[in-house]
Amino acid sequence: MPEGALEIDRISKRYGDVVALDEMSLTVRGGEMLGFVGSNGAGKTTTMRIALGVLAADSGQVRYGGAPVDRAVRNRIGYMPEERGLYPKMKVLEQLQYLGELHGMRRTEAARAANRWTERLGLAERREEQLQKLSLGNQQRVQLAAALVHDPEVLILDEPFSGLDPVAVEVMSTVLGEKRDQGVPVIFSSHQLDLVQRLCDRVGIVRRGRMVADGTVEELRSSGxxxxxxxxxxxxxxxxxxxxxxxxxxxxxxxxxxxxxxxxxxxxxxxxxxxxxxxxxxxxxxxxxxxxxxxxxxxxxxx
CATH class of the missing domain: 3.30.70 (Alpha-Beta Plaits)
Known part of the structure; x- marks a missing residue:
């Protein structure tokens, strides 16, 4: 397995009689962006939550760099959940600095990173505002900053483009491309398939908890x-x-x-x-x- 690859190896998950994942497998290599697509309920979010350790798999394993993903590795992953999970009454800069410290950064280091990402994502004038007072699009930018503030080695993003205006889409696309070019494995789910086709090196299509197609856009199109x-x-x-x-x-x-x-x-x-x-x-x-x-x-x- 290539160094720095995130490998999801035959993970399965049941909820009673409902099969959420059925030996789901995928690999995202360092310096690669993978688009994870499928219908609602196909298993994308469950896969991501298991990779983060939020859920436990019934079977299978998640590895990074060839080793099982443990708490220390998860601390080096940047995660953007579909259901946004920041503190609505906390100020933007204060919140990002706090999250950086939770990931093990020193206070001054976290403050510098929080300032850098608010500047980079067009939030400089909103730093001292409560999250709940921002537009939904700007809240989404803050959520991306929260995933990036600790300089993660892996990025996992669940529907990061949902609800964004075209300018914000371009900002987020550029940032994700930069992280990919720095050697970070990037995986994101999306229903905006035009964006997936434009941005991603590879695409995985999931159906009923299984990967049914995996390859470059051109490989998938050629097989159609x-x-x-x-x-x-x-x-x-x-x-x-x-x-x-x-x-x-x-x-x-x-x-x-x-x-x-x-x-x-x-x-x-x-x-x-x-x-x-x-x-x-x-x-x-x-x-x-x-x-x-x-x-x-x-x-x-x-x-």
Whole structure:
């Protein structure tokens, strides 16, 4: 296992008859950002809480740098929970300094770090305000600062982009990228798949407590179905019906999107399109992360 990797190895968790995790496994290497995606209730938050020691697994193990994660290691992890957990009546700077000291920093060191991160995250003018008096977006920035104030070796963030305005999204994206470039393993969950596709080195898709897809965005897209975009302005809506290995995804105003399986022949599709008149576009594409995720959810519903 690479040095500095966070490894979640076949962890399982039950609540009575409900299986929350079923031998969940994933690895986040140092200097890598992994997007953790899945439907609500798929097991993402449970996985993160077990990695932090907030919950105990029924079986399996969490390791960092090849060694089991103990209390000392957890103290070096930065965690941003989905349900924000800061003190609403405490002032921003005072709170961040306090959290830094809880992680073992000296008072002066924690104060410097708290000032640095409030400046970095655009909170300098809010340092002396109570958390509850800030906007939700600024509260979220404070929560990120709380995860970063002790200079963690690992970052685990649960829905960090939820509710942020575009400016705050860019600030958080930049900070996470910087930590990744410093060699920190970064894992975050999100339903904003466009952000996951743009930011992450790898993506893990979880369904029913198991990892069902894990790889780079391009690897996952390449393993998905081939999509074909055809613009034949005079073609009737049903022109592609009945073609071997072809499913019509959408058809409107002469623009048709087709899904091709392994038995389809794109030249046969082209001939059928040309029979309707001129063809202005005929291009192959791979599905986006949104489309891949939709397929996973569809499979889950079908099951």
């Amino acid at each position: 179905p081939v999509l074909l975009t055809v613009h034949a302005p005079h073609a009737p809506a049903d022109w592609a019906q009945g073609l071997r290995g072809v499913t019509v995804e959408s058809s409107r105003g002469g623009h048709t999107t087709l899904r091709l399986d392994d038995t389809a022949d794109d030249q046969e599709v082209l001939r059928a399109a040309l029979e309707t008149g001129p063809v202005h576009e005929f291009s192959r594409a791979r599905p986006s992360l949104n489309e891949l995720f939709r397929d996973v959810v569809t499979e889950e519903t079908d099951e």
